[in-house]
Amino acid sequence: AKARLRELEQYDLLLFISVNAVEQALALLSQDLPQDLPQDLPQDLPLGLPKRPKLAAIGKATARALCHAGRVPDFLPAQGNDSEALLALPALHQVKGWRVLIVRGVGGRETLAETLRARGARVEYAEVYQRTIPKADPQSLIARWRQGEIHAVTATSNETLQNLYDMVGTDGRADLLATRLVVVSPRAAVLARQLGFRQPAQVAAEAGDQALLDALLRCFGQSPKP
Incomplete structure (x- = not known):
């Protein structure tokens, strides 16, 4: 995942599945920042997301997380919080030749990747977190x-x-x-x-x-x- 995140500008579209996907991707990207950054940088300085790829978000909470990171999503369904709502956007029917990176947790549905590939896109994953059952009694x-x-x-x-x-x-x-x-x-x-x-x-x-x-x-x- 980290290797793909280091090459974000090579993609045409970054697609974030959840707030966790945004936060964990940014955490991984921040590990590559120089250690000698000035001490007086603002605490909320947006870091990590280049301007080159377009961004898509599933759900308004994910969109807000991207905005907080300094980028407004290019593609966001007005209604719906799932893959189907995003895939229904007219712009995402015209993705032939696009290189797409889906940022998500380990595993999950394949609907996005399968549909975008069927529409001609080249799709890869950056799996940046894993859901586990809490170790609780x-x-x-x-x-x-x-x-x-x-x-x-x-x-x-x-x-x-x-x-x-x-x-x-x-x-x-x-x-x-x-x-x-x-x-x-x-x-x-x-x-x-x-x-x-x-x-x-x-x-x-x-x-x-x-x-x-x-x-x-x-x-x-x-x-x-x-």
Whole structure:
């Protein structure tokens, strides 16, 4: 991943899957900065993203992370937070001959790469982080459920939801599946139904904190503040 990130200007399009993808890519790029930088540089100085490639983001939270890093995404769906929404943009139907780098975590869906390749692009990956199941004792979590302390769960990716489902095991599964759930894509809502959640998942408008809070309010029959 780091070798490809060092050659960003060779690409026509950088496609960031998530906020984590932006943050971890920038962290890797910052490792190549000279050690003798002036001490009085601003703390929020944008570093690491050249002007040459166009940028695409999945979701508004990812777009905001890119803006904070000093670049406004060239391609961002007005609606939707998934691969399909991005691929529906007319500009991304004309990518023949483009060299595309998808910045993501290890593994995940192949929809973006497969579709862009079918449209004539050359696609590579920079996998800059890995999702893992937390090394935590699920019994303490299960105990909090049974004490009535957990009323809702948020999951910002399918992997997060699946990992939580696996982590609680058979002992805590009934508690999890009876809990209200907020996700950030229709695809995750489908996964929730397949896993056996008793209530339909509430789909947030995006993966940002405010959108998740608004969706949580809707879960409990309250209207988000305008």
